[in-house]
Amino acid sequence: TGVTTLDPGFVNTASCTSEITFIDGDEGILRYRGYPIEQLAEKSTFIEVAYLLIYGELPTAEELESFTSKLTRRMLLDERMRELFRCFPRGAHPMGVLAAGVMALGAFNRDYLDPHNPEHVEEASFRLLGSMPTLAAYAYKSSVGEPFLYPQTGLGYVENYLRLSFGYPTEDYEIKPEVVRAFETLFILHADHEQNASTSTVRLVGSADANIYASVSSGVNALSGPLHGGANQAVLEMLRKISSYGMDIKEFVAKVKDKESGVKLMGFGHRVYKNYDPRAKIIKGHADTLLRQSGKNNHLLEMALELEDTALHDDYFISRKLYPNVDFYTGLIYEAMGFPAQHFTALFALGRLPGWIAQWREEHDNPKRKIGRPRQIYTGPARRDYLPLAER
Numbered sequence: 001t002g003v004t005t006l007d008p009g010f011v012n013t014a015s016c017t018s019e020i021t022f023i024d025g026d027e028g029i030l031r032y033r034g035y036p037i038e039q040l041a042e043k044s045t046f047i048e049v050a051y052l053l054i055y056g057e058l059p060t061a062e063e064l065e066s067f068t069s070k071l072t073r074r075m076l077l078d079e080r081m082r083e084l085f086r087c088f089p090r091g092a093h094p095m096g097v098l099a100a101g102v103m104a105l106g107a108f109n110r111d112y113l114d115p116h117n118p119e120h121v122e123e124a125s126f127r128l129l130g131s132m133p134t135l136a137a138y139a140y141k142s143s144v145g146e147p148f149l150y151p152q153t154g155l156g157y158v159e160n161y162l163r164l165s166f167g168y169p170t171e172d173y174e175i176k177p178e179v180v181r182a183f184e185t186l187f188i189l190h191a192d193h194e195q196n197a198s199t200s201t202v203r204l205v206g207s208a209d210a211n212i213y214a215s216v217s218s219g220v221n222a223l224s225g226p227l228h229g230g231a232n233q234a235v236l237e238m239l240r241k242i243s244s245y246g247m248d249i250k251e252f253v254a255k256v257k258d259k260e261s262g263v264k265l266m267g268f269g270h271r272v273y274k275n276y277d278p279r280a281k282i283i284k285g286h287a288d289t290l291l292r293q294s295g296k297n298n299h300l301l302e303m304a305l306e307l308e309d310t311a312l313h314d315d316y317f318i319s320r321k322l323y324p325n326v327d328f329y330t331g332l333i334y335e336a337m338g339f340p341a342q343h344f345t346a347l348f349a350l351g352r353l354p355g356w357i358a359q360w361r362e363e364h365d366n367p368k369r370k371i372g373r374p375r376q377i378y379t380g381p382a383r384r385d386y387l388p389l390a391e392r
């Protein structure tokens with residue numbers, strides 16, 4: 001039917017134009033709205049970056065204050081939503097719970113669902129951004145069977161998230177500025193990454209005029225896969241496995257190179273970066289400092305460093321231009337801060353949310369947008385006649 005181009009995995013197909021994020025994969029460059037990721041990671045805050053991604057410019061002091069207060073005032077969930085989190089079994093994967101939480105948020109905010117009403121879209125964006133730390137923290141609390149806390153308007157976005165995750169109703173929670181800064185940086189580094197699988201999913205679902213909650217929830221589900229955001233959990237599990245089997249790093253790398261084994265070096269390789277992922281470079285520095293300071297997990301960090309070094313000197317990885325990606329070192333930091341591996345991808349989702357919202361809005365603001373509808377090349381049977389059951 002006239003379709004001649006086949007591009008599995010959309011390796012060479014642009015689905016949209018975008019003004020949000022620039023990547024040069026050969027040079028290892030990443031910029032949000034023109035600003036180098038290195039500058040934002042060092043100097044900015046997550047809320048400021050969220051504003052930048054969504055509105056296109058860094059906020060003035062006044063705009064930042066108003067935006068921050070809008071988000072913090074929307075951190076408190078409808079009381080009935082707490083019941084939802086109580087229903088999930090202990091040990092349920094937080095990504096499934098988070099996706100359900102985002103859908104439930106849409107159900108509880110059904111007055112703001114019209115994708116064509118700019119006021120609805122604006123309010124839904126605030127509610128999603130404001131509620132996400134609470135949803136992610138409740139997904140965690142629910143999986144470990146601990147009591148939920150209420151957010152506090154006097155605390156910042158990241159502070160609230162940490163307290164909601166690790167605090168107890170019976171005790172004060174001590175906020176450590178260096179931990180808050182580390183999470184600010186990590187969330188900034190995850191905030192957008194142009195047309196990756198989850199963002200493309202958000203756009204595709206949005207292109208059918210589905211509301212922003214449905215689109216973001218679909219993004220959470222896409223992100224959960226181990227080839228995408230789920231890789232941060234997979235990396236830590238890989239390191240633990242190598243360690244518990246007492247496997248030699250060179251032996252493990254040999255296994256990865258043997259395609260029959262089906263074992264991948266998780267946290268390595270990227271569709272776009274054929275050079276060191278600039279996010280991984282920054283995170284590696286933080287992992288080194290934070291882990292050495294805390295004295296935790298040095299063994300796994302040493303292993304990760306050795307794995308990286310071995311891979312980067314091996315022809316298999318050199319010839320395929322495989323480098324560490326954003327997920328290679330994050331898990332080590334998250335674990336040192338007290339999160340179980342199962343929860344790592346929810347942290348990625350929390351960081352990626354501003355990007356999903358910005359991209360959904362950019363698509364909806366485009367008057368020429370069309371429903372996403374890829375074509376296919378049919379390879380099934382030619383026409384044939386139905387056979388009654390007795391004749392088959």
Ligand code: CMC
Nearest residue numbers: 227228229231264265266267268269270271320325326327
């Ligand atoms: N370990 C071993 N071999 C690899 C790896 C890896 N991690 N990644 C790619 N390769 C090989 C692959 O087998 C292929 O070899 P050949 O040419 O002999 O067939 C070659 O490198 C090219 O890889 P590809 O699978 O065609 O590349 P892709 O762009 O389709 O996939 C990827 C990209 C990220 C899915 C893949 O590199 C991968 O599976 N990596 C491990 C999972 C991971 O770390 N994902 C996180 C991605 S970054 C953040 C995010 O999106 O969340």
